[in-house]
Amino acid sequence: MTEAVSFQQEFKVKGGDFSRGGEASCEIKNLLRDLGLDPQLVRRAAIACYEAEMNIIMYAWQGQLDLLVTPHRIRIIAEDKGPGIADIKQAMREGYSTATPEMRELGFGAGMGLANIKKNTDTFRITSKVGRGTRLELTIKTNGRKA
Amino acid sequence: MKLAEVIKRLDLKVFAGAKDLTRTVGGGYAGDLLSDVMAHGQKDHLWVTVQVHPNIIAVAVLKELAGIVLVNGREPAPETAEKAKEKGVPLIGTRLSAYEFAGRLYGMGIKRE
Ligand SMILES: Nc1ncnc2c1ncn2[C@@H]1O[C@H](COP(=O)(O)OP(=O)(O)O)[C@@H](O)[C@H]1O
Ligand SMILES: [Mg+2]
Numbered sequence: 001m002t003e004a005v006s007f008q009q010e011f012k013v014k015g016g017d018f019s020r021g022g023e024a025s026c027e028i029k030n031l032l033r034d035l036g037l038d039p040q041l042v043r044r045a046a047i048a049c050y051e052a053e054m055n056i057i058m059y060a061w062q063g064q065l066d067l068l069v070t071p072h073r074i075r076i077i078a079e080d081k082g083p084g085i086a087d088i089k090q091a092m093r094e095g096y097s098t099a100t101p102e103m104r105e106l107g108f109g110a111g112m113g114l115a116n117i118k119k120n121t122d123t124f125r126i127t128s129k130v131g132r133g134t135r136l137e138l139t140i141k142t143n144g145r146k147a
Numbered sequence: 148m149k150l151a152e153v154i155k156r157l158d159l160k161v162f163a164g165a166k167d168l169t170r171t172v173g174g175g176y177a178g179d180l181l182s183d184v185m186a187h188g189q190k191d192h193l194w195v196t197v198q199v200h201p202n203i204i205a206v207a208v209l210k211e212l213a214g215i216v217l218v219n220g221r222e223p224a225p226e227t228a229e230k231a232k233e234k235g236v237p238l239i240g241t242r243l244s245a246y247e248f249a250g251r252l253y254g255m256g257i258k259r260e
Contacts, residue, residue: 019226022205026234029209046209047185054181107198112182119186 007035007069013053015061015082018106024065025049028076035069036146044120045074045140051113052078052136058103059083060133071144073122078136085128092118092126148172148257150213150237153193157241157251159216163228164237170213175252177245181206188212193252195245199223204230204238214238218245 009031011024029046033039049065056063060082068075085091092114099109118124121138128134151168154161161168173191178184179198188194190211196203199221207215214237217223223231223238231238241248 018202021202022209026205026208043190043209043211050185050205050209051182106200106202107179107181107196108202110180110182112180112186116182116186 005068005070007031007067009067011065011067013056013063013065013080015057015059015063015080017057021054021057022050025053028065028067031067032069032074037069037074037142038146041074041140041142045076047120048117048138048140049076049078051117052076052138054108055113055134056080056082058099058108063133069142071142073142074140076136076138076140078138079133080135081133084130084132084134085126086130088126088128148255150193153252153255153257154239156255157243157248160240162217162223162238162240163231164214164235167214167235167237170237172213172252172257175249175257177249185210193257195248197221197245199227201226201230203227204234204236207231207236208234212236216241216248218243218248 013024028049032042032045060080063080066077090096094115095111097109097111103109122141123139125137150170150172153172172193175193176188177195179196184206188210191213193214193216194212195216217240220242
């Protein structure tokens with residue numbers, strides 16, 4: 001990246017740890033807000049982060065969200081070590097979910113997470129290796145827009 | 148309308164977040180699927196749900212919801228109330244069903260989607 005980085009931080013996410021579900025996303029949201037970014041953009045980033053974070057908690061063993069803010073974009077990389085996704089097209093389809101009955105009872109597993117991420121970001125790239133893990137590369141353009 | 152007035156008029160129970168009742172309620176959303184609320188809930192909405200587990204609090208924080216209303220007389224799990232207090236999310240209860248509660252809110256003029 002040739003662009004000046006104004007902020008970067010990593011947030012660890014532990015697979016299976018529902019008790020901290022959403023904590024990393026809340027921290028990221030507060031940081032973006034404190035950087036003075038437009039609230040609408042902050043809300044979009046929060047949705048994307050939350051869905052990515054919960055997917056790591058629900059499906060992977062461990063992972064992280066890497067937040068990078070430059071003058072023109074918010075970039076989020078969500079990477080995990082986990083089972084990976086065999087059929088990404090199927091996973092992207094709204095309503096498709098492999099969430100367990102226990103997760104569904106808590107209101108998870110709507111099968112809308114990846115679609116929500118895509119809708120709220122300007123670029124969305126997903127790569128996955130079965131048995132290894134999954135990586136999401138997301139950006140939201142800010143064009144220097146402040147609150 | 149302020150949340151405190153909604154609570155008074157509909158005789159609601161406040162489980163946590165009593166300090167934050169000065170917020171304005173700008174509408175509502177009813178749902179029990181977290182991703183659905185993440186997608187369709189809006190800032191200042193009251194969220195009407197049967198979910199009582201701690202993960203609902205992060206959803207309310209991230210979406211900047213005015214508060215969460217637990218319906219059918221459901222009580223929050225202790226960790227849920229604790230988290231609501233910590234994050235300043237009003238956590239409220241009603242004996243009404245989601246359908247009836249939404250109807251009452253609507254009847255009070257709280258309509259904006
Ligand atoms: N990080 C991940 N690791 C492994 N599988 C994943 C991951 N993220 C998503 N998936 C798979 O893609 C499916 C759809 O994900 P998503 O759209 O977030 O909906 P949901 O989480 O509600 O199932 C999941 O049910 C799961 O099978
Ligand atoms: Mg998901």
